[in-house]
Amino acid sequence: MIRLENISKTFNTKDADVHAVRDVTLEIQDGEIFGIIGFSGAGKSTLVRCINLLERPTKGRVFVNGAELTSLNEKELRNERKKIGMIFQHFNLMSQRTVYQNIAYPLKGSKLSKEEQEQKILSLLELIDLKDKKDAYPSQLSGGQKQRVAIARALANDPKVLLCDEATSALDPQTTKSILKLLKSINEKTGITIVLITHEMAVVKDICDKVAVMENGCVVEEGPILEVFSHPKAKITKNFIATTSSISHVYELVEEHSPVVDIQKGQRLVKLNYDSVSTSKALISEVSRNFHVDTNIVFGNVEIIQGSPLGDLVVIFSGKHEDIDQAIAYLEKYEVGVEVMKQ
Numbered sequence: 055m056i057r058l059e060n061i062s063k064t065f066n067t068k069d070a071d072v073h074a075v076r077d078v079t080l081e082i083q084d085g086e087i088f089g090i091i092g093f094s095g096a097g098k099s100t101l102v103r104c105i106n107l108l109e110r111p112t113k114g115r116v117f118v119n120g121a122e123l124t125s126l127n128e129k130e131l132r133n134e135r136k137k138i139g140m141i142f143q144h145f146n147l148m149s150q151r152t153v154y155q156n157i158a159y160p161l162k163g164s165k166l167s168k169e170e171q172e173q174k175i176l177s178l179l180e181l182i183d184l185k186d187k188k189d190a191y192p193s194q195l196s197g198g199q200k201q202r203v204a205i206a207r208a209l210a211n212d213p214k215v216l217l218c219d220e221a222t223s224a225l226d227p228q229t230t231k232s233i234l235k236l237l238k239s240i241n242e243k244t245g246i247t248i249v250l251i252t253h254e255m256a257v258v259k260d261i262c263d264k265v266a267v268m269e270n271g272c273v274v275e276e277g278p279i280l281e282v283f284s285h286p287k288a289k290i291t292k293n294f295i296a297t298t299s300s301i302s303h304v305y306e307l308v309e310e311h312s313p314v315v316d317i318q319k320g321q322r323l324v325k326l327n328y329d330s331v332s333t334s335k336a337l338i339s340e341v342s343r344n345f346h347v348d349t350n351i352v353f354g355n356v357e358i359i360q361g362s363p364l365g366d367l368v369v370i371f372s373g374k375h376e377d378i379d380q381a382i383a384y385l386e387k388y389e390v391g392v393e394v395m396k397q
Protein backbone atom coordinates (compact mmCIF):
# COMPACT_ATOMS: atom_id res chain seq x y z
CA MET A 55 0.00 0.00 0.00
CA ILE A 56 1.07 3.56 -0.65
CA ARG A 57 0.08 6.12 1.93
CA LEU A 58 0.74 9.82 1.51
CA GLU A 59 0.10 11.64 4.74
CA ASN A 60 -0.41 15.41 4.69
CA ILE A 61 2.09 15.92 1.88
CA SER A 62 3.06 19.49 1.00
CA LYS A 63 5.80 20.59 -1.33
CA THR A 64 6.88 24.19 -1.67
CA PHE A 65 9.56 25.33 -4.12
CA ASN A 66 11.43 28.41 -2.97
CA THR A 67 12.23 30.30 -6.15
CA LYS A 68 13.88 33.69 -6.62
CA ASP A 69 10.56 35.39 -7.31
CA ALA A 70 8.21 33.61 -4.92
CA ASP A 71 7.39 30.45 -3.04
CA VAL A 72 5.50 27.97 -5.27
CA HIS A 73 3.11 25.74 -3.33
CA ALA A 74 3.09 22.85 -5.79
CA VAL A 75 1.38 20.34 -3.46
CA ARG A 76 -0.78 21.37 -0.51
CA ASP A 77 -1.61 18.99 2.30
CA VAL A 78 -2.47 15.90 0.24
CA THR A 79 -3.46 12.68 1.98
CA LEU A 80 -4.02 9.64 -0.24
CA GLU A 81 -4.12 5.88 0.13
CA ILE A 82 -3.45 3.59 -2.82
CA GLN A 83 -4.12 -0.11 -2.30
CA ASP A 84 -1.91 -2.95 -3.53
CA GLY A 85 -2.69 -4.00 -7.08
CA GLU A 86 -4.72 -0.90 -7.90
CA ILE A 87 -4.33 1.22 -11.01
CA PHE A 88 -4.69 4.68 -9.55
CA GLY A 89 -5.02 7.74 -11.79
CA ILE A 90 -4.11 11.28 -10.81
CA ILE A 91 -5.62 13.81 -13.19
CA GLY A 92 -5.31 17.57 -13.37
CA PHE A 93 -4.48 20.41 -15.73
CA SER A 94 -0.91 21.48 -16.35
CA GLY A 95 0.62 22.94 -13.19
CA ALA A 96 -1.88 21.28 -10.83
CA GLY A 97 0.96 19.52 -8.99
CA LYS A 98 0.58 15.96 -10.33
CA SER A 99 4.23 15.40 -11.27
CA THR A 100 5.46 16.86 -8.01
CA LEU A 101 3.07 14.65 -6.02
CA VAL A 102 4.03 11.48 -7.87
CA ARG A 103 7.74 12.31 -7.49
CA CYS A 104 7.13 12.59 -3.75
CA ILE A 105 6.12 8.90 -3.73
CA ASN A 106 9.70 7.75 -4.45
CA LEU A 107 11.22 10.90 -2.92
CA LEU A 108 12.63 12.13 -6.23
CA GLU A 109 11.15 15.26 -4.63
CA ARG A 110 11.39 15.33 -0.87
CA PRO A 111 8.14 16.73 0.55
CA THR A 112 8.42 19.92 2.58
CA LYS A 113 5.92 18.43 5.00
CA GLY A 114 4.24 15.07 5.53
CA ARG A 115 5.12 11.39 5.49
CA VAL A 116 5.34 8.84 2.69
CA PHE A 117 4.79 5.12 3.27
CA VAL A 118 5.36 2.54 0.51
CA ASN A 119 5.05 -1.21 1.11
CA GLY A 120 5.04 -0.66 4.86
CA ALA A 121 8.24 1.41 4.99
CA GLU A 122 8.19 5.09 5.88
CA LEU A 123 10.43 6.43 3.12
CA THR A 124 10.59 9.89 4.67
CA SER A 125 12.40 8.46 7.71
CA LEU A 126 15.06 6.41 5.86
CA ASN A 127 18.73 7.23 5.35
CA GLU A 128 20.15 7.39 1.79
CA LYS A 129 21.26 3.75 1.68
CA GLU A 130 17.96 2.41 3.00
CA LEU A 131 16.11 4.69 0.58
CA ARG A 132 18.13 3.38 -2.39
CA ASN A 133 17.05 -0.14 -1.46
CA GLU A 134 13.38 0.76 -1.12
CA ARG A 135 13.48 2.69 -4.41
CA LYS A 136 14.36 -0.54 -6.23
CA LYS A 137 10.82 -1.66 -5.44
CA ILE A 138 9.42 1.41 -7.22
CA GLY A 139 9.77 1.64 -11.00
CA MET A 140 9.06 4.81 -12.94
CA ILE A 141 8.38 5.76 -16.55
CA PHE A 142 8.26 9.24 -18.05
CA GLN A 143 6.62 11.17 -20.88
CA HIS A 144 9.89 11.42 -22.86
CA PHE A 145 11.00 7.84 -22.08
CA ASN A 146 14.48 8.85 -20.71
CA LEU A 147 16.30 6.00 -22.45
CA MET A 148 20.08 6.02 -22.77
CA SER A 149 20.67 6.87 -26.42
CA GLN A 150 24.16 5.30 -26.63
CA ARG A 151 22.90 1.92 -25.45
CA THR A 152 20.84 -0.69 -27.25
CA VAL A 153 17.38 -1.80 -26.18
CA TYR A 154 18.94 -4.84 -24.49
CA GLN A 155 21.53 -2.71 -22.66
CA ASN A 156 18.89 -0.21 -21.52
CA ILE A 157 16.82 -2.97 -19.95
CA ALA A 158 19.97 -4.57 -18.45
CA TYR A 159 21.09 -1.34 -16.81
CA PRO A 160 19.05 -1.52 -13.55
CA LEU A 161 20.23 -5.11 -13.04
CA LYS A 162 23.82 -3.97 -12.47
CA GLY A 163 24.80 -5.05 -8.99
CA SER A 164 21.76 -7.35 -8.71
CA LYS A 165 22.11 -10.72 -6.98
CA LEU A 166 21.11 -12.57 -10.17
CA SER A 167 23.76 -14.58 -12.03
CA LYS A 168 24.74 -13.51 -15.55
CA GLU A 169 22.52 -16.24 -17.05
CA GLU A 170 19.59 -15.29 -14.82
CA GLN A 171 19.99 -11.65 -15.86
CA GLU A 172 19.96 -12.68 -19.52
CA GLN A 173 16.83 -14.77 -18.98
CA LYS A 174 15.18 -11.88 -17.18
CA ILE A 175 15.94 -9.44 -20.01
CA LEU A 176 14.71 -11.88 -22.65
CA SER A 177 11.45 -12.45 -20.77
CA LEU A 178 10.99 -8.66 -20.47
CA LEU A 179 11.64 -8.28 -24.21
CA GLU A 180 8.96 -10.89 -24.78
CA LEU A 181 6.57 -9.12 -22.43
CA ILE A 182 6.91 -5.87 -24.38
CA ASP A 183 6.89 -7.76 -27.70
CA LEU A 184 10.21 -6.30 -28.91
CA LYS A 185 12.52 -9.31 -29.06
CA ASP A 186 13.43 -8.48 -32.65
CA LYS A 187 14.60 -4.98 -31.64
CA LYS A 188 16.96 -6.01 -28.88
CA ASP A 189 20.05 -4.69 -30.69
CA ALA A 190 18.42 -1.49 -31.95
CA TYR A 191 19.25 1.93 -30.50
CA PRO A 192 16.51 4.22 -29.12
CA SER A 193 16.80 6.55 -32.13
CA GLN A 194 15.75 3.64 -34.34
CA LEU A 195 12.49 3.10 -32.43
CA SER A 196 9.03 4.69 -32.61
CA GLY A 197 7.65 6.55 -29.55
CA GLY A 198 5.49 3.59 -28.57
CA GLN A 199 8.43 1.19 -28.87
CA LYS A 200 10.60 3.52 -26.76
CA GLN A 201 7.94 3.58 -24.05
CA ARG A 202 7.76 -0.22 -24.14
CA VAL A 203 11.52 -0.38 -23.55
CA ALA A 204 11.17 2.12 -20.69
CA ILE A 205 8.45 -0.09 -19.17
CA ALA A 206 10.68 -3.17 -19.42
CA ARG A 207 13.56 -1.27 -17.83
CA ALA A 208 11.30 -0.08 -15.01
CA LEU A 209 10.20 -3.67 -14.36
CA ALA A 210 13.72 -5.20 -14.36
CA ASN A 211 13.97 -5.30 -10.57
CA ASP A 212 10.43 -6.69 -10.09
CA PRO A 213 9.10 -3.55 -8.41
CA LYS A 214 5.88 -3.60 -6.39
CA VAL A 215 4.90 -0.16 -7.68
CA LEU A 216 5.13 1.47 -11.10
CA LEU A 217 4.86 5.27 -11.31
CA CYS A 218 3.85 6.61 -14.73
CA ASP A 219 4.43 10.33 -15.26
CA GLU A 220 2.37 11.31 -18.33
CA ALA A 221 3.56 8.07 -19.95
CA THR A 222 1.28 8.38 -22.97
CA SER A 223 1.20 12.15 -23.47
CA ALA A 224 3.77 12.10 -26.27
CA LEU A 225 2.02 9.29 -28.15
CA ASP A 226 -0.76 9.19 -30.76
CA PRO A 227 -4.17 7.81 -29.69
CA GLN A 228 -3.65 4.33 -31.13
CA THR A 229 -0.19 3.92 -29.58
CA THR A 230 -1.60 5.29 -26.31
CA LYS A 231 -4.21 2.51 -26.37
CA SER A 232 -1.56 -0.17 -26.92
CA ILE A 233 0.64 1.14 -24.07
CA LEU A 234 -2.38 1.30 -21.72
CA LYS A 235 -3.30 -2.25 -22.71
CA LEU A 236 0.26 -3.37 -21.92
CA LEU A 237 0.18 -1.65 -18.51
CA LYS A 238 -3.18 -3.23 -17.72
CA SER A 239 -1.96 -6.72 -18.66
CA ILE A 240 1.21 -6.27 -16.55
CA ASN A 241 -0.99 -5.20 -13.63
CA GLU A 242 -3.20 -8.27 -14.08
CA LYS A 243 -0.28 -10.68 -14.48
CA THR A 244 1.93 -9.42 -11.66
CA GLY A 245 -0.42 -7.54 -9.31
CA ILE A 246 1.86 -4.50 -9.50
CA THR A 247 0.36 -1.25 -8.20
CA ILE A 248 0.31 1.42 -10.90
CA VAL A 249 0.08 5.15 -10.21
CA LEU A 250 -0.55 7.02 -13.41
CA ILE A 251 -0.70 10.75 -13.89
CA THR A 252 -2.38 12.27 -16.88
CA HIS A 253 -4.34 15.26 -18.11
CA GLU A 254 -6.59 13.07 -20.24
CA MET A 255 -9.77 11.67 -18.72
CA ALA A 256 -9.91 9.10 -21.55
CA VAL A 257 -6.73 7.51 -20.15
CA VAL A 258 -8.27 7.33 -16.67
CA LYS A 259 -11.46 5.88 -18.11
CA ASP A 260 -9.58 3.21 -20.03
CA ILE A 261 -7.57 1.58 -17.27
CA CYS A 262 -7.85 3.11 -13.79
CA ASP A 263 -9.69 1.59 -10.83
CA LYS A 264 -9.64 4.82 -8.87
CA VAL A 265 -8.89 8.44 -9.63
CA ALA A 266 -7.87 11.55 -7.71
CA VAL A 267 -8.49 14.95 -9.30
CA MET A 268 -5.92 17.66 -8.54
CA GLU A 269 -6.30 21.43 -8.75
CA ASN A 270 -3.89 24.06 -7.39
CA GLY A 271 -1.85 21.48 -5.50
CA CYS A 272 -4.88 19.95 -3.74
CA VAL A 273 -6.84 16.75 -4.32
CA VAL A 274 -10.36 18.10 -4.86
CA GLU A 275 -12.09 14.78 -5.51
CA GLU A 276 -11.23 11.13 -5.28
CA GLY A 277 -12.93 7.75 -5.58
CA PRO A 278 -13.65 4.63 -7.63
CA ILE A 279 -13.79 5.50 -11.28
CA LEU A 280 -17.43 4.55 -11.88
CA GLU A 281 -18.55 6.60 -8.89
CA VAL A 282 -16.55 9.67 -9.97
CA PHE A 283 -17.83 9.39 -13.56
CA SER A 284 -21.45 8.85 -12.55
CA HIS A 285 -21.60 11.40 -9.72
CA PRO A 286 -18.80 13.94 -10.16
CA LYS A 287 -18.82 16.62 -7.47
CA ALA A 288 -16.13 19.17 -8.28
CA LYS A 289 -16.60 21.49 -11.25
CA ILE A 290 -13.19 20.57 -12.63
CA THR A 291 -14.11 16.86 -12.57
CA LYS A 292 -17.29 17.61 -14.53
CA ASN A 293 -15.19 19.50 -17.08
CA PHE A 294 -12.77 16.60 -17.43
CA ILE A 295 -15.62 14.14 -17.90
CA ALA A 296 -17.19 16.39 -20.53
CA THR A 297 -13.99 16.03 -22.59
CA THR A 298 -14.57 12.28 -22.90
CA SER A 299 -18.12 12.61 -24.15
CA SER A 300 -19.62 14.51 -27.05
CA ILE A 301 -22.37 15.71 -24.71
CA SER A 302 -20.59 19.05 -24.36
CA HIS A 303 -21.57 19.77 -27.99
CA VAL A 304 -25.22 19.84 -26.92
CA TYR A 305 -24.47 22.70 -24.53
CA GLU A 306 -22.84 24.52 -27.46
CA LEU A 307 -25.94 23.91 -29.61
CA VAL A 308 -28.14 25.36 -26.85
CA GLU A 309 -25.91 28.43 -26.59
CA GLU A 310 -25.94 28.89 -30.37
CA HIS A 311 -29.80 28.57 -30.40
CA SER A 312 -29.46 25.75 -32.93
CA PRO A 313 -32.78 24.51 -34.40
CA VAL A 314 -31.75 20.95 -33.35
CA VAL A 315 -32.48 21.82 -29.73
CA ASP A 316 -35.31 24.24 -30.42
CA ILE A 317 -38.38 23.69 -28.26
CA GLN A 318 -42.03 24.79 -28.48
CA LYS A 319 -44.48 25.76 -25.75
CA GLY A 320 -45.20 22.73 -23.54
CA GLN A 321 -41.79 21.20 -24.21
CA ARG A 322 -38.63 20.88 -22.11
CA LEU A 323 -35.10 20.04 -23.20
CA VAL A 324 -33.74 17.69 -20.57
CA LYS A 325 -30.44 15.89 -20.04
CA LEU A 326 -30.76 12.46 -18.41
CA ASN A 327 -27.82 10.72 -16.86
CA TYR A 328 -28.17 7.06 -15.98
CA ASP A 329 -26.12 4.12 -14.79
CA SER A 330 -26.58 0.38 -14.38
CA VAL A 331 -29.29 0.85 -11.72
CA SER A 332 -31.57 2.72 -14.07
CA THR A 333 -30.81 0.69 -17.21
CA SER A 334 -32.58 -2.29 -15.66
CA LYS A 335 -35.97 -0.54 -16.12
CA ALA A 336 -37.72 0.63 -19.26
CA LEU A 337 -37.96 4.13 -17.85
CA ILE A 338 -38.57 6.12 -21.03
CA SER A 339 -41.56 4.04 -22.12
CA GLU A 340 -42.92 4.03 -18.55
CA VAL A 341 -42.74 7.82 -18.52
CA SER A 342 -44.78 7.92 -21.75
CA ARG A 343 -47.33 5.42 -20.49
CA ASN A 344 -47.76 6.63 -16.94
CA PHE A 345 -47.55 10.38 -17.39
CA HIS A 346 -48.55 10.90 -21.05
CA VAL A 347 -45.23 12.59 -21.73
CA ASP A 348 -43.78 12.13 -25.23
CA THR A 349 -40.05 11.76 -25.49
CA ASN A 350 -37.98 12.79 -28.48
CA ILE A 351 -34.35 11.67 -28.19
CA VAL A 352 -32.04 14.38 -29.52
CA PHE A 353 -28.73 12.88 -28.49
CA GLY A 354 -27.43 9.77 -26.74
CA ASN A 355 -24.06 8.63 -25.49
CA VAL A 356 -23.26 5.46 -23.56
CA GLU A 357 -19.88 4.68 -22.02
CA ILE A 358 -18.91 1.32 -20.59
CA ILE A 359 -16.80 2.00 -17.52
CA GLN A 360 -15.37 -1.01 -15.71
CA GLY A 361 -18.01 -3.14 -17.35
CA SER A 362 -20.95 -0.92 -16.33
CA PRO A 363 -22.98 1.26 -18.68
CA LEU A 364 -23.06 4.97 -17.99
CA GLY A 365 -25.27 6.97 -20.28
CA ASP A 366 -26.30 10.50 -21.19
CA LEU A 367 -29.47 11.17 -23.11
CA VAL A 368 -30.69 14.57 -24.22
CA VAL A 369 -34.42 14.48 -24.84
CA ILE A 370 -37.32 16.80 -25.49
CA PHE A 371 -40.27 16.06 -23.23
CA SER A 372 -43.66 17.18 -24.54
CA GLY A 373 -46.77 17.24 -22.40
CA LYS A 374 -48.65 19.13 -19.73
CA HIS A 375 -46.45 21.09 -17.32
CA GLU A 376 -47.50 19.05 -14.27
CA ASP A 377 -47.15 15.74 -16.17
CA ILE A 378 -43.55 16.57 -17.10
CA ASP A 379 -42.88 17.51 -13.45
CA GLN A 380 -44.21 14.13 -12.35
CA ALA A 381 -42.21 12.31 -15.03
CA ILE A 382 -39.01 14.00 -13.85
CA ALA A 383 -39.75 13.12 -10.22
CA TYR A 384 -40.34 9.50 -11.29
CA LEU A 385 -37.00 9.36 -13.13
CA GLU A 386 -35.19 10.87 -10.15
CA LYS A 387 -36.76 8.23 -7.91
CA TYR A 388 -34.94 5.63 -10.05
CA GLU A 389 -31.65 7.51 -9.69
CA VAL A 390 -31.65 9.05 -13.14
CA GLY A 391 -29.81 12.40 -13.00
CA VAL A 392 -32.10 15.03 -14.53
CA GLU A 393 -30.95 18.44 -15.70
CA VAL A 394 -33.42 20.75 -17.43
CA MET A 395 -31.36 22.49 -20.10
CA LYS A 396 -34.11 24.63 -21.61
CA GLN A 397 -37.80 25.25 -20.87
Ligand SMILES: Nc1ncnc2c1ncn2[C@@H]1O[C@H](COP(=O)(O)OP(=O)(O)OP(=O)(O)O)[C@@H](O)[C@H]1O
Nearest residue numbers: 065067072074092093094095096097098099100101
Ligand atom coordinates in the same frame (compact mmCIF):
# COMPACT_ATOMS: atom_id res chain seq x y z
N1 LIG B 1 11.72 22.40 -9.42
C1 LIG B 1 10.78 23.35 -9.38
N2 LIG B 1 11.07 24.61 -8.99
C2 LIG B 1 10.10 25.54 -8.93
N3 LIG B 1 8.81 25.33 -9.22
C3 LIG B 1 8.47 24.12 -9.61
C4 LIG B 1 9.42 23.05 -9.72
N4 LIG B 1 8.78 21.94 -10.14
C5 LIG B 1 7.48 22.28 -10.29
N5 LIG B 1 7.29 23.59 -9.98
C6 LIG B 1 6.01 24.30 -10.00
O1 LIG B 1 5.07 23.57 -9.23
C7 LIG B 1 3.78 23.63 -9.82
C8 LIG B 1 3.27 22.22 -10.06
O2 LIG B 1 4.07 21.64 -11.08
P1 LIG B 1 3.90 20.11 -11.55
O3 LIG B 1 4.91 19.86 -12.63
O4 LIG B 1 3.90 19.25 -10.37
O5 LIG B 1 2.42 20.15 -12.18
P2 LIG B 1 1.74 19.12 -13.15
O6 LIG B 1 0.33 19.05 -12.74
O7 LIG B 1 2.51 17.86 -13.17
O8 LIG B 1 1.88 19.85 -14.53
P3 LIG B 1 2.25 19.24 -15.98
O9 LIG B 1 1.07 18.40 -16.39
O10 LIG B 1 2.42 20.46 -16.84
O11 LIG B 1 3.52 18.45 -15.82
C9 LIG B 1 3.92 24.46 -11.08
O12 LIG B 1 3.53 25.79 -10.77
C10 LIG B 1 5.39 24.38 -11.39
O13 LIG B 1 5.82 25.55 -12.07
